[in-house]
Amino acid sequence: MYWVPLVCALVIVAVLPLVAGYIVLMERKVMADMQARLGPMRVGPHGLLQPIADAVKLLLKEDIIPDEADKAIFWIAPLVSVTAGMLAMSALAIGPWFQIADLNIGLLFIVGISALGIFGIVLGGWSSNSHYSLLGALRSAAQLVSYETAAGMAIVGGLLLAGTLSTRDIIAAQNDYGVWFVFAAPVGFFIYVVASIAETNRAPFDLPEAESELVAGYMTEYSGFRWALYFLAEYTNMVVVASIATTLFLGGWLRPFAGTPALNFLDFVPSALMLGVAGYCFYRAPKQPVQVQKMVLGAVGGLIILVALILLAPLVAPSGTFVAGMKAGLHGAFWFLLKVGLYIYLFMWLRFTFPRYRFDQLMRLGWQFLIPLSIVNVMGIGLALVLHREFGWSHWTAFPLTTILTLGVAGLLGAAGEKQEKAHAIVGEEEA
């Protein structure tokens, strides 16, 4: 089966740009929904062909290179970002059958390689030969480096529970525990969510690339397809970060309550969800203004029904056949992608809810709140594991206790930070 990793790699490289384009569409639709409007509706039915139109436009744009720019570095910077992001996807296990390489340092590999994307940002900002680009690039890189530490320590908290770095074995450990690690280490999950929002330069931590602040930060001088590569890199990073969180905290490809046979009816949820979406497509199809859009929406509905039937087939086929054996792969992939999608929806929800952080507030949050909290989190999980293994406390008493202790320390840290802010403000007023 030596060709399985190759096929997985080809699928990822071919499908990821399309998926990134549709995540952009999803973001615009979610933004519109939260702002009480409709979003792109013209290009396909309900705007479904908008990413393709965007891609064609970006490919046809004029390729502008600034005059004094260092051409070689200008050319290579977006490639570094995209390469780092895509390479990080090679250790991910999307379902039990879809993985390019089961490294025994899997999770650390993903974290480390996606950290190499910083060079794409810094070199891009430098080679543009523009002050805004350089400042934006340096700010962005400083932010990434600061929150990488917090994210890493939050991951260490989850890894203590798993006992291994390989992605497949982490999910197997969650299966053995019976409960996803998000319930055993909720503080770690929270730290990872916040740190990953900062890692991908998303709001509320998107000062380096906000339009009203630094034009577009390091992407200012990039246009056309090079900008599309940077954008692709950013959304690939989002997918990678969501996949790490799903693998480590949200149970990977496990169905909710995977261990209890009494709840096996939950296996029908994927097909039911897909049938619901298809039903919605057929419901909206007659209401489209243009005949072509009606047909496209009908076709999309048909495709989704096909997917639902594919998901249903392993459940109704007699057990022992090849079709029934495909259940783990298909359903696992579905649950994984659903969880990644929900995590990305969380990112978008937070983007359109919170105002932006100022850069010094951002750095203060990273260094003075998240890093101490993540260190205390690691100590707390260690304490819980020691209580469970050495003193025989049950899981249900040890973990909630240490979570409460960690939250107590977080409260103390927050109070200390506020006191320091007030002291600085008073000193500032006295000096002024």
Add this chain to the structure above:
Amino acid sequence: MIPTSHYLFLSLGLFTVGVIGVVTRRNVIIILMSIELMLNAVNINLVAFSRLVGSAEGHAFAIFIITDAAAEAAVGLGIIIAFFRNRETLLGDEMDLLKW
């Protein structure tokens, strides 16, 4: 199977290039980068021998060297920045305040 001496030759080559960089270049940042090259060469050496013997002590030593290199790069770059603020130069030849 690659014989261990191949790794030793590679390590020697990198080390020599690093030494050339330190004694030949004027720009202090490139001197620092050549020092990093030398430390890397030593790391390859250690890991090659650790693979030969089968124990992980070479790995641990290499991790300590990487930690050391990080500390030294941070402090060295801090010194360079502090000096640059005063003298506006990055050339080792012009950093001669202690000459009589």
Add this chain to the structure above:
Amino acid sequence: MLDQIVFYFFATLAMISAVLVVTRRNVVQSAIFLITALLATAGIFLQLHAEFLFIVQVILYAGGIMVLFVFVIMLINLDVSLHQVQFNRQWWLGLVLALVLGAQLTVAVAIGRSGLPLGEPVPAAMLEPSTELVGKVLFSEYMLPFEIASILLLVAMIGAVVMAKKKV
């Protein structure tokens, strides 16, 4: 066979990048070639079945130390440095001495490699995962150097912050 291809590829990449680091006029290009040299070294570590060290090299060296270098280069960049003399006045002496050193070491290794009583390397299938091996060694036998390394990092952090402050 694959072993040899991987080793020679990474070794050539490391040597070429190292030579380019030392000879570029533009400091940013030197930094980029140092990054490639470090990643090639990480590849050599991976080829030696030292996976943990591979990823530590990528995260710390290429993703940490080199980011620091690139930051500093971009902050104190001098346009005039592109037109200054690259090599110092005694470059020929330094080159000769370095080559003599390299030749000595090469001869030493070449003569000694058949004489040393080195056995066969442990077959790769029998190695434990590198992370667990390193963890065991680092937290049992080398606990004291580990703690000293953490204090060293703390001292370096304080030193770097003090160095970079405008008024002490």
